[in-house]
Amino acid sequence: MTNYPHATLQEYGYKDYRILQKIYKVLSVVAVILIVLMLYISIIVLAIQSVNSSVSVTNFDSFTLKWYAEMFSVRSLATAIKNTVITSIVATLLATILGTLIAVGIYSYAKKTRQKIMLLNNIPLLNADIVTGVSLMLVFSLLLPIFPYIFGPTTLIMAHLFFTLPYVILSVLPKLKETDPNLMDAALDLGVKPYKALLKVIVPAIMAGIFSGMLLAFTMSVDDFVISYFTTGNGFDNLSIWVYGSIGRRSLTPSVYAFSTLLTLMTLAIMILYQFLMKRGKKHA
Amino acid sequence: MHNFKRILLLIILVVTPFLLAGCGAQNKLLVLNWGEYINEDVVALFEEAYNVEVSISIADSNELFYSKLKSGTTAYDLIVPSDYMIEKMMVKGLLQEIDFSKLSNYDPVGNPFLQGLQGIQATMLEGTENYHIPYFWGTFGLMYNKLKPGLEEALETYQWQAYFDPAYRPADTRTGMYDVAQFAYATAMIYNNLDPNEFSEDNLDLAYDTLIDAGFITWADDQLKKSIAADNLDLAFVWTGDFLDMFYVALSEGEAYDSVSYNIFIPDTTLAFMDAFVIPHNARHVDLAHEFINWFLDPEMAYMNASAIGYATPLQNTYDMIVDYVGDDQWLNDWARAYMEYYADTPDFRGIPLANLEQDIVSSLTLMVNNVKTNS
Numbered sequence: 001m002t003n004y005p006h007a008t009l010q011e012y013g014y015k016d017y018r019i020l021q022k023i024y025k026v027l028s029v030v031a032v033i034l035i036v037l038m039l040y041i042s043i044i045v046l047a048i049q050s051v052n053s054s055v056s057v058t059n060f061d062s063f064t065l066k067w068y069a070e071m072f073s074v075r076s077l078a079t080a081i082k083n084t085v086i087t088s089i090v091a092t093l094l095a096t097i098l099g100t101l102i103a104v105g106i107y108s109y110a111k112k113t114r115q116k117i118m119l120l121n122n123i124p125l126l127n128a129d130i131v132t133g134v135s136l137m138l139v140f141s142l143l144l145p146i147f148p149y150i151f152g153p154t155t156l157i158m159a160h161l162f163f164t165l166p167y168v169i170l171s172v173l174p175k176l177k178e179t180d181p182n183l184m185d186a187a188l189d190l191g192v193k194p195y196k197a198l199l200k201v202i203v204p205a206i207m208a209g210i211f212s213g214m215l216l217a218f219t220m221s222v223d224d225f226v227i228s229y230f231t232t233g234n235g236f237d238n239l240s241i242w243v244y245g246s247i248g249r250r251s252l253t254p255s256v257y258a259f260s261t262l263l264t265l266m267t268l269a270i271m272i273l274y275q276f277l278m279k280r281g282k283k284h285a
Numbered sequence: 286m287h288n289f290k291r292i293l294l295l296i297i298l299v300v301t302p303f304l305l306a307g308c309g310a311q312n313k314l315l316v317l318n319w320g321e322y323i324n325e326d327v328v329a330l331f332e333e334a335y336n337v338e339v340s341i342s343i344a345d346s347n348e349l350f351y352s353k354l355k356s357g358t359t360a361y362d363l364i365v366p367s368d369y370m371i372e373k374m375m376v377k378g379l380l381q382e383i384d385f386s387k388l389s390n391y392d393p394v395g396n397p398f399l400q401g402l403q404g405i406q407a408t409m410l411e412g413t414e415n416y417h418i419p420y421f422w423g424t425f426g427l428m429y430n431k432l433k434p435g436l437e438e439a440l441e442t443y444q445w446q447a448y449f450d451p452a453y454r455p456a457d458t459r460t461g462m463y464d465v466a467q468f469a470y471a472t473a474m475i476y477n478n479l480d481p482n483e484f485s486e487d488n489l490d491l492a493y494d495t496l497i498d499a500g501f502i503t504w505a506d507d508q509l510k511k512s513i514a515a516d517n518l519d520l521a522f523v524w525t526g527d528f529l530d531m532f533y534v535a536l537s538e539g540e541a542y543d544s545v546s547y548n549i550f551i552p553d554t555t556l557a558f559m560d561a562f563v564i565p566h567n568a569r570h571v572d573l574a575h576e577f578i579n580w581f582l583d584p585e586m587a588y589m590n591a592s593a594i595g596y597a598t599p600l601q602n603t604y605d606m607i608v609d610y611v612g613d614d615q616w617l618n619d620w621a622r623a624y625m626e627y628y629a630d631t632p633d634f635r636g637i638p639l640a641n642l643e644q645d646i647v648s649s650l651t652l653m654v655n656n657v658k659t660n661s
Binding site for chain 2: 054056061074076137144148153234235242244
């Protein structure tokens, strides 16, 4: 019996990729870091500038929190921040209440009708902001002869309601689909009045959807510029309009960086809360 | 019956917010101004004195002033556009005349407008003086880097030539131009001793050649002054007020007046602008608007207002208060010096405001400047 040499793995066509795999792994990590950095570098720079004691953006003097404190001492900026918060909160609350009711209503339709209405619901979502803004402005302008001071908080809140409502509906409907279709009938059989059944049975079942819709609506509302720009008036400016007007001739006060940083952090917190709610909602279902 | 009540409730619910919104805004003076262009303390004093609310919205360009006035969603009581826009608004009938009898502080003899400002006003259309009261004015200048040896002397000797002709300035001077086509064209015309507001095909070619020969290494806006401060650029065309804002910040951060690494040179003939109060034709609080204008014609209030803004006050008395300061306050001394150096009140200074150009001329200027940028 002759001793034939054993064929090596390489002779079978095996190639050792282990080293390459390691390199790929490192490369992919580097690439991800680079991409994320590119996406977030502007926000990071903004955050750094908000704690820079020098007004000039080219040199970092020393760490300070005074811009956060001064945010409300510039009156026009303080008013703008206040207006932003008022508008967003009122619009979000209205959108949440109306959106939930509308979603429940839409859900009770037959599937075909429901799809048609959902199409109508999705148009404002996909429509260009500027088209929405201008068309809303035209609609509100029709009321000018009766209410000369109509432009301002009223129109701004209605406009915000207009584009946040679809988000609430969109996030409540899937939750409704998850609920037992006989839930309402069961509640009625047990002797509750219809609106009580809605409040005590349906709403708790879709709470996670309502909350996530509300958070989504709030984040959309708080940073909107284009639609607000066209639909406000009589000195009721929100923050984005104020910032847009400020960058004309002079440098921005770093308090704007401070507020923007806070806003980013808040949005981040809301998004995390949103994810958390969605997860919890899934577990319960 | 039941349904009727429901419908009534619905109607009330829908209508109330409108009525509420209507009530809130009625005793408010609506002002449209440039961003950070007013001392809010002065406004607060006005509010206290007249027991009203002043709401200030901001716009970032003259064109925005025009479109906001035209769109009609808000009836502003007072707006602050610049020279050429005032002419345009007046011609289109968007303004109402100022009632000078309501302005008790208006005193063209005892407290006239500054000479430089009067020079700007003199170039404007006849009749505009009945429609506006100057608010601030300012010039454009050539900001330069003091770290570049020989540049200061070159500018003082050759003025615009040092900016446009590399032969008249130290070698390797890094120059930059404001990235607005009309500014580039107008300055090139001043350099060639032509009217900066007149447009012709020949002038366009001349401007093209001038701008190519000037050898600008950068075209930017806000960045220009920052680049000079950071020693990345030596010479650029900027707003004087913009320079002063930055200069004042440097002073307030503890730098000594003469040790700041940049300065500005104002040529004898340069571009200038004036922002003025005008009252739109559809204003609802005309009397209050006059009171507001009057408030800023008070030399004391104008002084307070000017202390927060880098541009030049229109009033002779306020100017005197600023430059005649005698005392130990470092900031007030620096301020007086800056005013005398950069807003010199001399008759030989010539500030030319920009004209309002037709859209097709603006397009051809922009095209010309883009060609300069790609070919140089």
